[in-house]
Amino acid sequence: MNKIILWFNQTGSPPRFDDFATRWAGPSFLAAMVLMAIGIYGALWAVPADYKQGDSFRILYIHVPAAWMSLSIFVIMAIQSVIALVWRIKLCELLAMASAPIGALFTAVTLISGAVWGKPTWGTWWTWDPRLTSELVLLFLYLGVIGLYAAIDDRRAAARAAGFLAIVGVVNVPIVHFAVTWWNTLHQGETIRLIGPSKMDSSMMWPLLVLLAATKLWYIGSLLVRARVLNLQQESRKQWALERYGEVK
Amino acid sequence: MAEFRALLRRDTALMWQRRGDAAQPLLFALMVCVMFPLALGSEPTRLAQSAGAVIWVAHLLAGLLVLDNLYRSDLEDGSLEQLLLAPVPLPLVIASKVLVHWLTTALPVLLVTPLLAQMLFLPDGLLPVLMLGLTVGSLLMSLIGAVVAALTLGIRRSGMLLALMALPLYVPVLVFGAGSVWSAAQGLPWLGAIWLMCAGLALLLVLAPWAAATALRLALS
Amino acid sequence: MNHWNYILMAYGAFAVLMLWDYAAPRRALGQAMRAIRLKQRRGGPA
Numbered sequence: 001m002n003k004i005i006l007w008f009n010q011t012g013s014p015p016r017f018d019d020f021a022t023r024w025a026g027p028s029f030l031a032a033m034v035l036m037a038i039g040i041y042g043a044l045w046a047v048p049a050d051y052k053q054g055d056s057f058r059i060l061y062i063h064v065p066a067a068w069m070s071l072s073i074f075v076i077m078a079i080q081s082v083i084a085l086v087w088r089i090k091l092c093e094l095l096a097m098a099s100a101p102i103g104a105l106f107t108a109v110t111l112i113s114g115a116v117w118g119k120p121t122w123g124t125w126w127t128w129d130p131r132l133t134s135e136l137v138l139l140f141l142y143l144g145v146i147g148l149y150a151a152i153d154d155r156r157a158a159a160r161a162a163g164f165l166a167i168v169g170v171v172n173v174p175i176v177h178f179a180v181t182w183w184n185t186l187h188q189g190e191t192i193r194l195i196g197p198s199k200m201d202s203s204m205m206w207p208l209l210v211l212l213a214a215t216k217l218w219y220i221g222s223l224l225v226r227a228r229v230l231n232l233q234q235e236s237r238k239q240w241a242l243e244r245y246g247e248v249k
Numbered sequence: 250m251a252e253f254r255a256l257l258r259r260d261t262a263l264m265w266q267r268r269g270d271a272a273q274p275l276l277f278a279l280m281v282c283v284m285f286p287l288a289l290g291s292e293p294t295r296l297a298q299s300a301g302a303v304i305w306v307a308h309l310l311a312g313l314l315v316l317d318n319l320y321r322s323d324l325e326d327g328s329l330e331q332l333l334l335a336p337v338p339l340p341l342v343i344a345s346k347v348l349v350h351w352l353t354t355a356l357p358v359l360l361v362t363p364l365l366a367q368m369l370f371l372p373d374g375l376l377p378v379l380m381l382g383l384t385v386g387s388l389l390m391s392l393i394g395a396v397v398a399a400l401t402l403g404i405r406r407s408g409m410l411l412a413l414m415a416l417p418l419y420v421p422v423l424v425f426g427a428g429s430v431w432s433a434a435q436g437l438p439w440l441g442a443i444w445l446m447c448a449g450l451a452l453l454l455v456l457a458p459w460a461a462a463t464a465l466r467l468a469l470s
Numbered sequence: 471m472n473h474w475n476y477i478l479m480a481y482g483a484f485a486v487l488m489l490w491d492y493a494a495p496r497r498a499l500g501q502a503m504r505a506i507r508l509k510q511r512r513g514g515p516a
Contacts, residue, residue: 056473059480105487113480120476140417151404160467161400225495232502245503246510
């Protein structure tokens with residue numbers, strides 16, 4: 001346990017984090033892209049068409065991983081913010097703030113792919129049912145966090161305020177998740193369960209699992225790059241940054 | 250408790266100095282309710298269908314626009330920082346502020362709501378549902394607003410950002426509140442939504458002043 | 471209506487947004503590194 005805490009503490013120092021992020025962002029992205037290629041190939045060609053929905057159900061393979069990420073990134077952002085606020089760890093501030101735009105993008109993908117899937121399936125691009133509406137509210141919450149972070153000049157105070165908003169807003173995540181069980185909605189119920197049998201046939205399942213993993217790796221890669229940028233912006237006057245990125249003397 | 254009464258007296262006295270301002274949210278809500286017949290056309294049945302929703306939105310928007318005033322005057326003359334250091338618990342300070350703020354900005358609009366309902370031809374049977382929902386809902390919105398306003402405290406020209414941050418958090422209040430009016434109009438059960446809002450109110454009466462206090466300390470640190 | 475048009479739209483939106491997520495931080499990274507060089511040129515460490 002001590003080794004982990006030591007590693008975490010050390011990685012938290014700005015120059016060490018810069019090293020860590022530089023080293024691992026590329027491989028994360030690479031792994032993510034490889035898995036995405038495999039998953040998308042599976043989604044579009046290898047898997048047979050659904051007998052009820054035809055080919056349009058293939059959008060599920062984009063929609064579900066994006067939705068999953070939109071929710072989990074918000075939770076991670078909130079957890080990072082709690083750590084940042086309680087223990088004042090600068091790295092967690094950066095990780096929380098770097099997560100926000102990534103989460104917003106995944107939420108946008110969820111909404112767009114959902115709308116595009118809804119048109120051939122239900123005949124409409126949009127409906128104001130609880131799940132779709134609360135996912136849209138999630139996007140606004142992400143944008144609120146991003147906006148608040150941008151509006152305050154002091155970067156650390158900004159991260160703490162925006163992090164606080166993220167913590168308040170995390171209430172929406174269970175609403176999105178349980179909307180399909182709490183209300184009678186147009187959106188279908190749970191198809192895939194973490195525990196117990198899922199309703200999807202296993203022959204169609206594998207691209208989904210691949211893409212779920214791929215999007216997670218993408219998040220890690222993107223998070224590392226974005227956090228590295230924030231780190232450099234805040235540390236731009238420090239000795240280590242000038243030595244590492246300044247001009248060769 | 251003596252401290253709470255002292256805080257109330259202070260905030261009321263401060264509000265009384267600017268009592269003209271209390272008319273502003275009232276007039277705004279009135280004007281929003283005038284805009285809709287102008288936009289929708291004056292046919293009574295059409296207006297009656299949207300009356301509950303329009304009045305809810307008018308309340309919401311009027312509340313958003315005055316949210317900035319909650320801490321503004323104390324921030325500007327430095328007393329907010331003093332209050333932070335005072336031996337009184339900060340959540341209590343905020344609870345007092347929110348109460349006085351609600352009494353002077355939301356309550357007037359509530360009192361004028363029957364008039365708004367008449368203007369928009371709300372069916373008479375729906376007025377109790379509307380009033381009940383708005384009473385609980387406006388308190389909820391004031392409490393939520395107190396937290397969000399604390400976060401944007403130091404920012405210049407933060408009015409729009411404040412509104413953008415508060416609106417997503419107001420969505421559940423609006424959905425249940427306006428939804429209860431809609432359900433009642435359909436003849437469906439509507440009291441459940443009100444109960445849910447009351448439960449939320451019970452929760453937020455405790456949580457919101459504490460959260461706002463934390464946010465205030467963050468903003469002023 | 472041909473379903474593949476919708477599939478293209480959805481996957482296309484995904485590709486565009488992921489591309490943006492890839493490109494924007496990289497651009498910001500370059501700017502941050504450039505800013506550090508400029509600060510050094512102008513005055514050295516604070």
